[in-house]
Amino acid sequence: MPDEKPVLLRVRGVGRRYAGVTALAGIDADVRGGEVLAIVGENGAGKSTLLKILSGVVQPSDGSLEVADASGALRAVELDGVRGATKAGIALVHQELNLAENLDVAGSIYLGREPSRLGWMDTRRMRREARRWLDLVGLDVDPSTPCGSLPIAQRQLVEIAKALSTESRILILDEPTSSLTHREADRLLEIMSALRARGVAVVFVSHHLDEVMRIADRVVVLRDGRKTGELARGEYDRAMVERLMVGRDIAPSMRRAANGAAPVRLRVEGLVSAHRRRAPMSFEVRAGEIVGLAGLVGAGRTEALEAIAGVSPHGGRVLVDGLEVTGGSSVRVRRGIAIVPEDRARNGLFLEDAVSVNMSLAWVDRSSRARLVDRRGERGLVARMIDRMQLRPPHPARRVQTLSGGNQQKSVIGRWLAIDPAVLLLDEPTRGVDVGARAEIHAEVRRLADAGSAVVFASSELEEVLLLADRILVMHEGTVAGELAAHEASEVAIMHLATGGSAAHGAKEHA
């Protein structure tokens, strides 16, 4: 019986206000041991804020928290800072990455809790124990590797390993699967069930409702900072949750047929990126076509996109509309190649600047006369883009840093949609974006393609690749392992190619 499960953490009337916004108001919830609690809601609904309050990173403006002590009795606490939360047995994986890149993997996992005697660190033991947690999350890197050299998905796994290694009673995960591929995400869900079986309370946020469906014992739905529903397993279905989240039904996004006779806009010939890739890759994308890059973590999708965009050096040729482009990103952007990077905090956003500055950066160049910014036009554009991207809250003067993760992503995409680039490269375009907004972003990308642009996107979600792409390139070990048309593609076929199977075989098996 669910009621028998002990309450480890109780939230009573919790709210949080920032200057001018109420991020969260009047939330009541119980977190029980041996249960997985999912928190869902649109971008900006207040999920991260709630999780941060639960883990002591943010102090609530009102309301209270109660934590169970050793005997199981609930006691009101003020979690001021992470130390307090750790002492209360609570661990958090943040939505945005938070690793000190100069430390090694083991050092990052044990940062703040290094095995030591009188301050003297036992590095050997630390590395040994780190190995255990890395194996658990399925990350096959040496614990002495510096974090700075890991790609983003592996860093995310390091963060998860770090949270697991605290062996807390309450484990809180904010969109842990957003940068993972299927395989790792599955593994994480398995770990979560194992923890549940051991009586740990797991709280997690995800925009993938299928994950929620699979594992959650209870779901708390937030909308505009308020709780709009709490449902136990068996009481809900997907449509119901979506309705509670958005307040309406979401239209499923639709496949579209591309024009196979359109001229080639982007051609890539013999591309080898500078980081010791083995085989060169070549492909072309026609006007109006949306090409998806699929592959496992580390397959080289990010490297390929960054090479095409000119942000990292490469060999081989890149042609737009039949003319070769060379040089750095500034030249290529002027020739119409735009990239939405994978790591938005590091490579995409100007966090301390306003939404308007972030959104109009590319546009001001395109529309300038004699290099002067058209300020009236800029204001109009920003208003239009905020509306088109459904940014919430819709204030152009707000610092991007204070936006929720999904809304940050929308402002990066908006920057490029504002100038209709000839070639749009998207690396994980909907990471952290809610279901509703995802459909809107997909629609915008399709609109762009319909207007004649070539779109290439990389995504670790096969679902998204299958949904959005007209054609799928599967990458393995740095090059294209095979190509699938949208109608002949399936998850099985893609995985087959991604793990090194031959193209012919994959296609046949599918057929």
Next chain:
Amino acid sequence: MKKALGIIGIFAAIFIVACIFGENFLTGINLMQLTQRAALYSILALGASLVIVTGGIDLSIGSVVCLAGIMTPWLLVEHEWAPAQVIPTVLLMSAFIGLCHGLLVTRLRLQPFLVTLCGLLLYRGIARWMTGDQTQGFMGEFGEVRAIALTKFAIPGIENYRIPSTVIPMIVLAVLIGLFFSRTVWGRWLLATGRNESAARYSGVPTAWLVTMSYVACSLLAGFGGMLFIFDIGSAQPSDFGNFYELYAIAAAVLGGCSLRGGEISVIGVVVGAATLQVLRNTIILVGLSSQLEFAVIGAVLLVGVAADELIRRFNARRLERTGAAASA
């Protein structure tokens, strides 16, 4: 503008103290001389802020002031060049120095602190070597060239106070730089580069080029400032001319609201910051404090000023959060 409020408050406070306690502070000639000094230092501070906005730093400003300042009379008097040759030569040399800094920083990716620290040593060394440590001066001649910095324009109806000519380049520069950042694409790009270099690069901003140009502009202004300084002072010695001016320039920029992390600037703030330092020095003498205490007083006043500014800012933010909540509740 908002970023400049803090330093404007500090400036106002010092000004009021100077009016009350300083003998003859509010006389035309004193204000005239103060305007002159503020204008000269502002030019350096504006240059410094251009580099600071990229997240870099230029420690060589004082030495470029020295080299440019020393070269001007050296070429005019010792080498008997014509003024029309000397001024472009000195400015070109300054710009070239900036170009070297910029290329070393952007192409070789050396740390700006290190590059410009070497510059600090190098250019002063060159100036000393070139002149054999001799004081360089105009020997009472070249009045018409020195008029660039020494002319004073009368304002009809106002006696005693006349506007020093150095105010003109200062205002022109301040307005240009202000417009550059608020109105031009390059200004936008430079701010973006300072905030997040990598994101700017991903967005197609030619970051290396822009940063290089900032260093060029900074050194160019330092060279120009050095020329005006020597026109004003009349003679200078290579071993000490311009010493520490980089710190005054950077301090003015930072006081004026530039963050050393880059991406922020307030032109008004920078100019007021430079003026504040000069008024403070003047006040110390007019109030009659011993010149031994000058440093201590400047340090203490600035520290108290910025700390108070920060506390007021916080207090306001907290009030806003509380009232903001009330409004939305």
Next chain:
Amino acid sequence: MKKALGIIGIFAAIFIVACIFGENFLTGINLMQLTQRAALYSILALGASLVIVTGGIDLSIGSVVCLAGIMTPWLLVEHEWAPAQVIPTVLLMSAFIGLCHGLLVTRLRLQPFLVTLCGLLLYRGIARWMTGDQTQGFMGEFGEVRAIALTKFAIPGIENYRIPSTVIPMIVLAVLIGLFFSRTVWGRWLLATGRNESAARYSGVPTAWLVTMSYVACSLLAGFGGMLFIFDIGSAQPSDFGNFYELYAIAAAVLGGCSLRGGEISVIGVVVGAATLQVLRNTIILVGLSSQLEFAVIGAVLLVGVAADELIRRFNARRLERTGAAASA
């Protein structure tokens, strides 16, 4: 260690040049004096690197050197305190200065550059005011106290060269700081804080406390260094003693592989960096270059050195990449 390779290469190059072209460079007494100077500057540079590793900067080092150095004879000679009272007082005062810096930086969140720039002005001003701009010296007395910095230990079997006593605190400090960063939890935390403050904070690291302690340690070492300097020199003038030492200290740290963005340190590099600057100055005189050229030569040599280091590094990286590619093909 790897980060220190560049500066070790530069050091070796200068050393070889000095051996070949410098008159009497390789004599015991010259090496002894060089050891002394290198040890003194290393102590300051180690302090500077502790703050740099947090991503901050301390511009007040030179002024703290001045204040601590001036106070020592002032208290001993003018106020006739006992040495056993003076030394702890001066060190406590230095630590207190660092504490103020640390609190202003971490609690009020003021920019380190600004805080310590005010410090630079303030402490020298205090020293000048306290002493009325009079040179402070030991008047030929206090030999037993000054022995702390002036004793030289003979090495059995080696003539001419004896080890200066200042080497002892320098080595002890270097070893302690080295162990601190490689072996202790706090060192680890400090590194993490320097690179990504919020990541460290989210991991429960007491970042504010650690950063504050870094400033305390830096000023404490500056004060300690200032005391050793005055023991060595015998007297000093408040208006110029310690001038620019912060730049030498920071330059040594940065040359030695510290990044001003924080999170990186190499203790060996810092010590070699400090030694390099001193050997260079010595070489310039022994080679017979005019002292006017000193600055220019130091600036040029360092610039060429770091640029060459960077180019070699890149060349190696590219070769590695190419051979790596070959191996995997």
Next chain:
Amino acid sequence: AGDLVQAQKDRIAAYKAKPKAKSHVAFVSNGVADFWTIAKAGAIAAGKELGCDVTVEFPGGGLGDQKRMLEDLLIKGIDGISVSPIDPTNQAEVLAMVAEKSLLITNDSDAPNAPRLCYIGMDNYDAGLMCGKLAREGCKGGKVAIFIGRLEQDNAKRRRQGFIDGLLGRTPDPTRYDEPSKVFTEAGYTIVGTWTDSFDRAKAKANIEDVMIKHPDLALMTGLFEYNSTLAVEVIRQTGKEGKVQLAAFDEGADVIAGIKEGFVLGTVVQDPYGYGFESVKVLNAFTKGDMSMVPASGVINIPARVIRKDNAESFWKDLKAKLKAGKEAGAKK
């Protein structure tokens, strides 16, 4: 100290038996200035005339730098050093070290308690006195301001005190000391203060401007370092106060001489740096030949200061330019 002096004398006696064929002597200043460049010309001219090697060093960074340079010179192996000690009372060790390893004489500012064999120069107190008397002749009373680079140096203190005593017509007494911060009136003159600038010229000029603002009725100024006087002339010209504020100058700045010729500067007291350099090398070279006859019993070789007024300004200036030119050529050759 006595022992070290005796030891040096013994070494000179030994040179008598075996004179050094080509000696190597050094001249070390107390800072960087035009004054020293002229001295360098003198030293190098003497070296050429006498056939000995001369090294000239200008420490730019104060005491520490001077110490370092002396140390380095001794390591280089030098026969004799003429030094202008920045702070003789506190530099006893380093001077003793020079005396121990080489032959020590002082120039410009003396170190009577150090083991120096002789002093070459003038008395700064006497020079100050001359300047004060010059001022007293040209200005019969009123407010007086003193500008000086810094007061830390012994020569600066003595020069200032000499000026005050001369101006006020006191009986000369070099041990007297008036607090720089004290404002006092005596014999019809009010000394309103002494301002320093640590060699920052922009600051020095600002000082003069500010003081003239503070005291619009200032009657007399003096700039006791070369650039203080030069800048005072500059400020007087710029503010159009020629003749309204009197200036008693020090040293031979070009603008100062021009001002004297024009008539609004009372005059200037000049030293003979060329002589300091020349005599230093000459004496040291003689030592290495075993000859001590040039040193008088008092141990002071006096090279007196001179007062330049309107009548002798022109001839003085011509002579100086010739020496400067020689100095520059010597510098270029080095």
